[in-house]
Amino acid sequence: MKAQLLDALRDACGDAAVLADAASIEPYVTDWRGTFVGRASAVVRPASTEQVSEVVRICSDARIPIVPQGGNTGLAAGATPLQLRDAIIVSLSRMRRIVSVDADAYAVTVEAGCVLADVQQAARRAERLFPLSLAAEGSAEIGGLVSTNAGGTAVLRYGTMRSLVLGLEAVLPDGRIVDGLRALYKDNAGYDWKQLFIGAEGTLGIVTRAVLRLFPMPRERVTALIGIDLSETALRVFSHLQTMLGETLSACELFPDRALALRVAYEPGLRRPMAEHAWYLLVEATSSLSTLRTAAEEAFVALDDAGLAGAIVIAENSAQARALWEWRETITETEKRTGRSVKHDVSVPISAIPEFIARATERIERDHPGVTVLAFGHFGDGNIHFNVLVPGATTAVVDAISAAVYEMIADFRGSITAEHGIGRYRRNELLAHRSIFEMDLMRTVKRALDPGNVMNPGAVLEE
Ligand code: FAD
Ligand code: MLT
Ligand code: ZN
Secondary structure (H helix, E strand, C coil), rough: CCCCCCCCCCCHHHHHHEEEHHHHHHHHHHHHCCCCCCCEEEECCCCCHHHHHHHHHHHHHCCCCCEEECCCCCCCCCCCCCCCCCCCCEEEECCEEEEEEEEECCEEECCCEEEEHHHHHHHHHHHECCCCCCCCCCEEEEEEEHHHCCCCCCCCHCCCCHHEEEEEEEEECCCCCEECCCCCCCCCCCCCCHHHHHCCCCCCEEEEEEEEEEEEEEEEEEEEEEEECHHHHHHHHHHHHHHHHHHHEEEEEEHHHHHHHHHHHHHHCCCCCCCCCCEEEEEEEEECCCHHHHHHHHHHHHHCCCCCCEEECCCHHHHHHHHHHHHHHHHHHHHHHHCCCCCCEEEEEEEHHHHHHHHHHHHHHCCCCEEEEEEEEHHHHCCCEEEEECCCCCCCCCCHHHHHHHHHHHHCCCECCCCCCCCCCCCCHHHCCCCCCHHHHHHHHHHHHCCCCEEECCCCCCC
16 A cells, blocks of 8 residues: 555544554454454544545545444454455544433434444433344444444344434545434435445445434333243244233344353353253343233243243343343354354244244255254344354355255245345355346445445445
8 A cells, every 4th residue: 555545544533543554453354253354454543524534535536445344243244354455444433422312302323433332321321222232232333233234132122223223424435424413203305315324334435423213211121031842832932922012022032952052061060041941032021111020920921821831930130131131142152162153144034933943954954964053043023043053164065055044045035134234245145135126226326326436345246
């Protein structure tokens, strides 16, 4: 990279904001799992929207690829500059100001580098709830969460990030700033352009600030773990709880005993939260009505009477609830410790989840002796992480496994990614699973906003 470009970036953001030595760059070019390692000429860490705009203008004029990055917890290599020459990573992590919390407007305005847990806490202090929740919430940043349209464990009740963004500010690929920072719940004035940036994985511009939707903080919370022996039973349990608890049901997560066994193997001495069952559903209901616990207990008794639950553990306090959630939230970390795994972040209609899991597991484990399916996820919104542990498998085997999973997903009319996105990891699958017309539509949007293809080239679409 030309020294004068680095000088221009330093002039724009200050010397300390530009990292150009290999050791400093290394963590930014390595993805969370350590599976992908890319290359970058420098990392720039602007401190304001104006600085982001200046950096983008400099790179765009010099036709240097820009890779926006937040907490670098993405699981699709969207923030990892693979196969790019001279790329500049623009890290938003210094922009972590909670600009304002307007409790009466049920809105919080934040900079893109705010960590999700900090936003949740700011809302909590104002007796409001920001409901987005996921295991990476201690590191994932709002800009990344917006750009991946993140899901997580409360989508069942509150939707994905798309439904939580009221307003957005972004820097376009030519450096212009577009300000849509409105805290409006209703706004039909022309195209809702902010939706283009949500889920665009940094390919259309850089998100610099967002206005996010808040909710009343529920006063009551019931968390329970339900042990079941067949994955088909999960559907009946879910349907029963939906009928009895309705809109108060905010989470319904499914995971197999395999996940617990793996954690116990790494943390000897840890005891399972209940007697062993093949599958578990972790459910949570929240409400501000004081009758919630009684209603939930009635629902659990009825589950038991109907013979649907092998066992039920109801958390008696928030510490117990946290301990139950830990069994669910540590699965991805534990999976990482096992070494190589092939991730499939798929969705199918909720009614088809048990059949999909059963058929896909049977096929993959039969055709590839030695691999282990670890299927878990967000049952309540149809999103299963059909991950496969593949110790020592060759690339050909890994490719064959993914091809089989995606073939079955097509049979179920599901999606090849429900929440993690395409990034650079699933680009070929996107081509194979979306129609020519849909791909053309996406390319048309990309060309209109980024004719020079400087903004995260190679993510989502071909370079
Ligand atoms: P990054 O990884 O830094 O970037 C992700 C993408 O967004 C990249 O394409 C990047 O270029 C782009 N980007 C980042 N910041 C900006 C910006 N300001 N403007 C424009 N583009 C930008 N995801 C879920 O949806 N649900 C889950 O339940 C979930 N659980 C997870 C659990 C664990 C343990 C881990 C490690 C990850 C999990 N994820 C989950 C994936 C990940 O946390 C999310 O994708 C998250 O949204 C990424 O945020 P980030 O700030 O780390 O983004
Ligand atoms: C989760 O829900 O824990 C992650 O999105 C799943 C994964 O790591 O595959
Ligand atoms: Zn998930």
